[in-house]
Structure formats: C-alpha cells, structure tokens
Amino acid sequence: HNPVLTLDEDTYVKELLVGLDAFPAYYAHMGPTNLVGAPSVSLELPSRADSSEVRRRLDDGEWVVDLRHRRAFAHGHVAGSLSIGIDGSFATYLGWLIPWGTPLTLIGGTSDDVAAAQRELVRIGIDRVAAMVPGDPAEWADLVSLRRVEFAELATRPTDAVVLDVRRRLEYAAGHLAGSVHIPLHELSARLDEIPDGVVWVHCQSGYRSSIAASLLARAGREVVHVDGDFVLL
Known part of the structure; x- marks a missing residue:
C-alpha cells in the first residue's frame, strides 16, 4: 500500500x-x-518573435526573460524584461518566480542558449516556450540601462538609499548589513509594497539573484541599483 x-x-x-x-x-x-507521468515534449526551438510581438507580450503581462550575463543586461536591455542568466541556476529561479502557466519568451544569448534553457525548463515541468529572440537586443529594440556597482560601493551609498537584501533567511541570519531591508527573492514579487520609497540598492550573496531582483524592481517602476559581487560585512 x-x-x-x-x-x-x-x-x-x-x-x-x-x-x-x-x-x-x-x-x-x-x-x-x-x-x-509527464507529457511528451518537443525540444524544437520556439518561433522567433519580432520587436512588436515582444512588446505585445510584455504589455499583456507575459514574461520576457533575458538569458545574457547580468553585466550585459545592466548595460542595456528591453524595458520590462527580466534578467535570469543562463550562466547561473536559471531554471531554479525562473521556476521559483514565474506565475505557473505564464507564457514565456526568451531573448538574448544564442540559439544554443535558448536550447539549453529549454532543456532545463523541461526538467521542472515548463515544456513550452512561447517565442524567442536570440542575439543582441540592441539590433531590434531601444534599450534601457540599469546602474550596476561592485559590492564595495555600497559603503559610498547615499544616506537615504534603501538597501535590500534578497538572500535566504539563513544567509541573512548569518550576517547582514545594519539597516537593510530583508525580503528573500522568492517573496519579492508579492512584497514589493513593503520596500520603502527611495532608490533601492539590491544585493544578494554573489550578484546573480540581485540581478533578478533588480530587474523585477525596475519592471515595477522602482529606481534601482544592482549591487554585484560577493557579499561582505562592510
């Protein structure tokens, strides 16, 4: 039994x-x-979207995820897109955050990156990607940038800056910056209204999660600084 x-x-x-x-x-x-039992899936690459389709999908509340490294994302990205680089724990964090069933478009990176992302997504039950646009987004869209600083630059932040720590609870308990606001990344979308007004300087343990968080905050209309690099107690 x-x-x-x-x-x-x-x-x-x-x-x-x-x-x-x-x-x-x-x-x-x-x-x-x-x-x-999982349904049969196809790993055939999704159809290519053009710029108007990407904008329509963003306007409809769908997820457009940029696979490039977080530094490239900060330098220039499609407004409203999210930074979840294929170089990190891509499927774990995307699966953690995306509302289940939300259509997903993958942009940036190469066709091989899209294929790698699909293989990872299938393992967590996301068996269909709506569309893709590999290559440099600058070739088809007007990009916006995101301020990115190294962790040590937190020491020079303005006194009215909001420091947001998006690490897990155990990481935070092991040591954190005095006065920081703690909201674990996986809770961020549901707790955006808890973040005080002001410019948000967001960090994690290494920079990968804080890039995701920074893109979520920027999509929500907040002014944000992505704090990259390894966490140290300043």
Whole structure:
C-alpha cells in the first residue's frame, strides 16, 4: 500500500512541502506531474518573435526573460524584461518566480542558449516556450540601462538609499548589513509594497539573484541599483 497514491493532489503537495523553509513554486506542480507521468515534449526551438510581438507580450503581462550575463543586461536591455542568466541556476529561479502557466519568451544569448534553457525548463515541468529572440537586443529594440556597482560601493551609498537584501533567511541570519531591508527573492514579487520609497540598492550573496531582483524592481517602476559581487560585512 503506497499512501502517496491515496492522497488527493492538494493534500499530497501540502504534506510534501511541510517543514521546508522555502521551496520553488514549481515543486507544487512537479509531484502530481510525476504521479501521472509527464507529457511528451518537443525540444524544437520556439518561433522567433519580432520587436512588436515582444512588446505585445510584455504589455499583456507575459514574461520576457533575458538569458545574457547580468553585466550585459545592466548595460542595456528591453524595458520590462527580466534578467535570469543562463550562466547561473536559471531554471531554479525562473521556476521559483514565474506565475505557473505564464507564457514565456526568451531573448538574448544564442540559439544554443535558448536550447539549453529549454532543456532545463523541461526538467521542472515548463515544456513550452512561447517565442524567442536570440542575439543582441540592441539590433531590434531601444534599450534601457540599469546602474550596476561592485559590492564595495555600497559603503559610498547615499544616506537615504534603501538597501535590500534578497538572500535566504539563513544567509541573512548569518550576517547582514545594519539597516537593510530583508525580503528573500522568492517573496519579492508579492512584497514589493513593503520596500520603502527611495532608490533601492539590491544585493544578494554573489550578484546573480540581485540581478533578478533588480530587474523585477525596475519592471515595477522602482529606481534601482544592482549591487554585484560577493557579499561582505562592510
């Protein structure tokens, strides 16, 4: 007798996740998928979008994710797009953050990067990418930039700056900057209204998560500084 097979989906998910400090949103969908078996998927590259289609998708509230390195994203990106580089834990954080079922367009990087992203996404149950636009976004869009500084530059921040720490709770408890606001990355979208007014200087442990957070904040209309590099107590 396997008790898992007798649980309804909601109960199964709740019991699976009991006691976890934080878990990616896609976990709640993977259990039932694993029980019934994943559908067959195609890893054929998605169709290429043009600039007007990307803008329409952004206006419709869909997710447009830039696969390039966070430094390239800061230098210039499509307004409203999100920075989740293929060079890091791409699928983990995208799966953690994206509202389940939201259409996804991948931009930046190469066609090989898009293919690699698709392979990672399939493993977490996201088996369809709506569209792609590989290559340099500057070739087809007017880009906006994002201020990026090294971690040591936090020491020179204005006195009225808001310092936002998006690390996990255990990381924060092990040491954090005095006066910083703590909102773990996976909670950020739901807690944007808790961030005080002012320019937000956002950091994590290494710079990858803070780039994601900075892009989420910029999309929400906040003025933001991406603090890159390894965390140290200043």
